[in-house]
Amino acid sequence: MPRSPPRKLNPLRPPPPEATGTPARRRQAAATGSGRSVEASTEGVLGGYGCVNDVDVKGSDAFLRPLLAERFGTAKRHLVALDCGSGIGRVTKNFLLRHFNEVDLVEPVSHFLEAARENLTECMEVGEDTHKAANFYCIPLQDFTPEEGRYDVIWIQWCIGQLPDDDFISFFNRAKIGLKPNGFFVLKENIARNGFVLDKEDNSITRSDAYFKELFKKCGLYIHSIKDQSDLPKELFAVKMYALVAEKPKIRKNGKRRRPKNSPRMIRS
Numbered sequence: 001m002p003r004s005p006p007r008k009l010n011p012l013r014p015p016p017p018e019a020t021g022t023p024a025r026r027r028q029a030a031a032t033g034s035g036r037s038v039e040a041s042t043e044g045v046l047g048g049y050g051c052v053n054d055v056d057v058k059g060s061d062a063f064l065r066p067l068l069a070e071r072f073g074t075a076k077r078h079l080v081a082l083d084c085g086s087g088i089g090r091v092t093k094n095f096l097l098r099h100f101n102e103v104d105l106v107e108p109v110s111h112f113l114e115a116a117r118e119n120l121t122e123c124m125e126v127g128e129d130t131h132k133a134a135n136f137y138c139i140p141l142q143d144f145t146p147e148e149g150r151y152d153v154i155w156i157q158w159c160i161g162q163l164p165d166d167d168f169i170s171f172f173n174r175a176k177i178g179l180k181p182n183g184f185f186v187l188k189e190n191i192a193r194n195g196f197v198l199d200k201e202d203n204s205i206t207r208s209d210a211y212f213k214e215l216f217k218k219c220g221l222y223i224h225s226i227k228d229q230s231d232l233p234k235e236l237f238a239v240k241m242y243a244l245v246a247e248k249p250k251i252r253k254n255g256k257r258r259r260p261k262n263s264p265r266m267i268r269s
């Protein structure tokens with residue numbers, strides 16, 4: 001008997017009936033118009049699975065922390081991130097602001113972004129530093145180009161399924177210019193078991209790991225590291241985190257990747 005696909009965290013509904021025009025415009029209408037029916041809350045943006053917020057944040061934290069130390073060192077430095085498809089600012093508020101001095105948000109659904117603005121009015125104090133949400137861009141990723149060299153990390157979570165392959169590839173190609181030296185992307189996304197799963201209700205695509213890897217190649221991106229998100233409810237899609245870099249990792253003669261200068265290591269006596 002065919003098994004129904006696992007459920008996913010995605011609240012988007014079909015495009016409104018008046019949506020017309022090119023497929024790209026229809027997709028944008030789906031992204032911007034349809035979100036109106038979704039409550040601007042954690043439950044809303046997580047499709048009724050607000051309960052996964054804590055494990056999600058914990059998993060993201062465990063993935064990102066060592067990467068930041070490895071790529072940027074442990075000395076104090078002003079770090080800036082971009083939260084793509086930010087929704088109401090859940091990821092920024094619960095996680096990114098703990099690590100970054102400034103976070104910009106990009107989100108096409110205006111009432112989500114307004115909620116994010118309200119949720120993120122206060123600066124967060126981390127030690128002696130101030131961490132704050134800086135810029136709010138109301139625009140879909142397929143139309144967004146980041147400011148050159150602004151970001152240490154571009155975080156893309158649970159929204160890339162709204163972009164078909166051609167938009168996916170052109171978004172990452174444009175977004176590379178937004179990275180600082182040693183900067184990287186993190187893509188955190190639902191994973192199909194094989195091939196892909198199309199959802200006609202919300203016009204989204206859930207891709208398999210192999211599919212993503214093919215797309216990364218087409219974007220000229222290299223996988224620095226991958227981790228599975230653990231402890232999600234069984235009925236949901238598996239979720240993976242990919243750290244992606246634009247420069248080819250240097251390989252040593254022994255076949256291992258060269259360790260970046262700043263990476264943590266054992267002190268030998």
Ligand SMILES: C[S@@+](CC[C@H](N)C(=O)[O-])C[C@H]1O[C@@H](n2cnc3c(N)ncnc32)[C@H](O)[C@@H]1O
Pocket residue numbers: 009010011012031035045046047084085086087088090091106107108109112139140141142157158159162163
């Ligand atoms: C499942 S929610 C996830 C929100 C947030 N990343 C989080 O994890 O809490 C998906 C988000 O992607 C946004 N989205 C939909 N289409 C998009 C597009 N074309 N570009 C950027 N974001 C999009 C939705 O409006 C929604 O806020």
